[in-house]
Amino acid sequence: MNPNLRRHDVVIMGGGLAGLTLALQLKQRFGDIDIVVLERRAHPVPHAAHKVGESSVEIGAHYFDTVLGLKPHMHGAQLRKFGFRFFFSEGRRDIDQVTEIGASRYLSVPSYQIDRGIFENYLAEEATRRGVRFVDNALVRRIDLAEDPREPHRLAWTQDGETHLVHARWLIDACGRAGLLKRKLGLAEPNAHECNAVWFRIGERITIDDWSDNAEWRARCEPQARWLSTNHLVGAGYWVWLIPLASGSHSVGIVADPRLHPIETIDSFDKAMQWFQTWQPRLFDELDGKRHLLQDFAFFRDFSYGCKQVFSGRRWALTGEAGLFLDPFYSPGSDFIAMSNTYIADLIAHDRAGHSVDARAQLYDQIYHSFYESTLALYTDQYSLFGDPEVLPVKVIWDYTYYWGVLSQIFFQQRLTDLALLGSLRDELQHGQRLNFAVQDFLRAWSALSEKRNPAVMLDQAALPWFAELNRSLNDRLDDDAFRIRMRASVEQLRALAGEILVRATGEHPGLDGDALRAVLAEKISIAASPGCTQAPMLFAPG
Incomplete structure (x- = not known):
């Protein structure tokens, strides 16, 4: 018997948003379940962490605050979002003289702007408090999936140069775009949506409410609340996001169809600023004097992708960006985490009850992919109409x-x-x-x-x-x-x-x-x- 060998009910590779929320959901449902989460990064991570996915919508928000019981944290440490907001401000500085889409007041069901650094640090601490073993600085070195359904999966990982061997009844890939299981099993699948994104953080609020002193414009919605929206500055073939973070930083991104705005025109901060000067000059004015407050910068080419399979009756699954990713326009990332984690928790529940999960995993995979295809249709070949003040408002209502x-x-x-x-x-x-x-x-x-x-x-x-x-x-x-x-x-x-x-x-x-x-x-x-x-x-x- 190898003294270093440990046996776990569930091993989750990846201690980001998807992996940690799954660990909490499983621990909430099964108090005696043995879970280990292996996270590559050292914790705690910095606030305004270098990640996308700060804006949540109703499914993801409900998953966090109600399903997982994290409402005190969401209300106390994150920002309540003032919905989505759109400005047809291409080439304009007079934001009060363009069409705006948005709500004048908060609607009934909350959503949040999430500082991922604050949130993921909290989730790791909360998972540990609930009895999950959370290991940071952990690198997965080898995965051996069980061929015999009676046998566990085998995993080797290292921390500080020391190798650890574990057996896992369930193995979950939540390691993001690294996609360890996806690569091992050849599950990567392209889709028809080709798009690129760049994003960065500025260490100061961008208060869009102050972009005009027009009293009528200011009175259209709740006072000094627009900055709490996920603000979209839109034009043909692209949109710009402005997302506030509880740490005081502001997230800024450009998402563009490369046929109209190639990535080579925006793939550095200086290029992005030149691009703003042409396409969104009012934002350029806001940022030009804050260049020294830049906290990070990154970009993704062709960020949208599918996955041939995410749930298996062989007791493995993928969740979050380890599986598939759509588009940030309507912030569906946390929604699909909520759904995939719920499916995984239910599969594990049936397995713990002694039932076969083969058929159920296949059906869940079909349903999940149906949701994916329906949502992907909102984005595929639609970027050309994002600069249309007549049609985009109708599309937003429909969507x-x-x-x-x-x-x-x-x-x-x-x-x-x-x-x-x-x-x-x-x-x-x-x-x-x-x-x-x-x-x-x-x-x-x-x-x-x-x-x-x-x-x-x-x-x-x-x-x-x-x-x-x-x-x-x-x-x-x-x-x-x-x-x-x-x-x-x-x-x-x-x-x-x-x-x-x-x-x-x-x-x-x-x-x-x-x-x-x-x-x-x-x-x-x-x-x-x-x-x-x-x-x-x-x-x-x-x-």
Whole structure:
């Protein structure tokens, strides 16, 4: 018997956001489970850590504050996000004279701006307090996956020059883009979304509220609250993010379609500043005197990718960026961590109960990839319309409605692993997915014809009663019958919204081809009557 050999129920390779939250979720569900987390970096990590993924949306936020019980930390050590906000400010300094998309007040369900350094340090400490063995400065050297399902996986790792051998019943890859299991098993898979990103941190707040002294503009939403949004400065083929961090730093990023804005034009801080001077001059003005406050700079080429498989009945899984990554535009990263971790926890639960997990792992993998494909459609070949003040506001409303009405309802109502219930809604869910694909194609065609008018208005999402109610409805607690009714109503709401989009766009542009969308809307499907709120116009009044 090797005295250095340790046996664990679960070994998690990677002690970042995905790995640590999975460890907490497992420990919360099974008090006696033996978990070790192997993290390459030394802890504690610096605040404003050199990572992307600071902005969360409703699924990820609910996972952190409610599912994992971290609400005191989220409220006390992080920033509550004032939603998404968009400014069509390309080439402009007069931000009060362009179209703005955003809410004038906080909606019901919270989300957060997350300083990843603060959060990951806290998660490591909390995991240790709950009985997880957290090892930093650990490098995984060898992985031997068990061929026999009765045998454990074998792993070798080093710390400070000393080699450790462990056996693990479950092996989880949460090591980010290093993708140890992905590379070992040849699971990497490209997708059709080609995009690049650069980002950096500045050690001072960027208070966008102060970019104008126009009293009317300032009064459009809660006082001095815009800076707490994930602010997007948008143009054709790109968007710029501004995300505040609780440490006092501000995260700035450029995400661009290389066909319109090649990475070579932005892949250093000086190049990015020159780019801002042309495309977003008001931000250039803000940053020009703060160059000495630069904290870091990094870039990713072709950051979006898929994965052939993320869950296996052979008792291994991938979570977070070790598996797949979409696009930061709607901040889905923590959402997909929440979903993959929930699936992994359920697979481990069935295994601990003595059940085979082969079939269940295969079904979870299919469902998870279906969510991935539906979300990927929001981004693929859509960057060209990001600078369109007429079409992007409609796209944002559609995308939110699909997200809050379908995916968020499944997660918030704890139905993610309820295969029977989801199976009873298969036709409705597939119809909603086809609608989403058709609407994304239609929006792109519409933008090719639109006049791209950019009036000085704020399109207030909070002023759409049905939209605010959809957000609030995530807080409801539904039994199975009520959940079925909710999901069918959500699909009918999507049909009503798609119909209104079709009528508006073809009314403005009679030559616009809407046949593909009409065909999906014409499908016969048994769903509930439309909610009463969809009888009124669902979109903003045309500009």
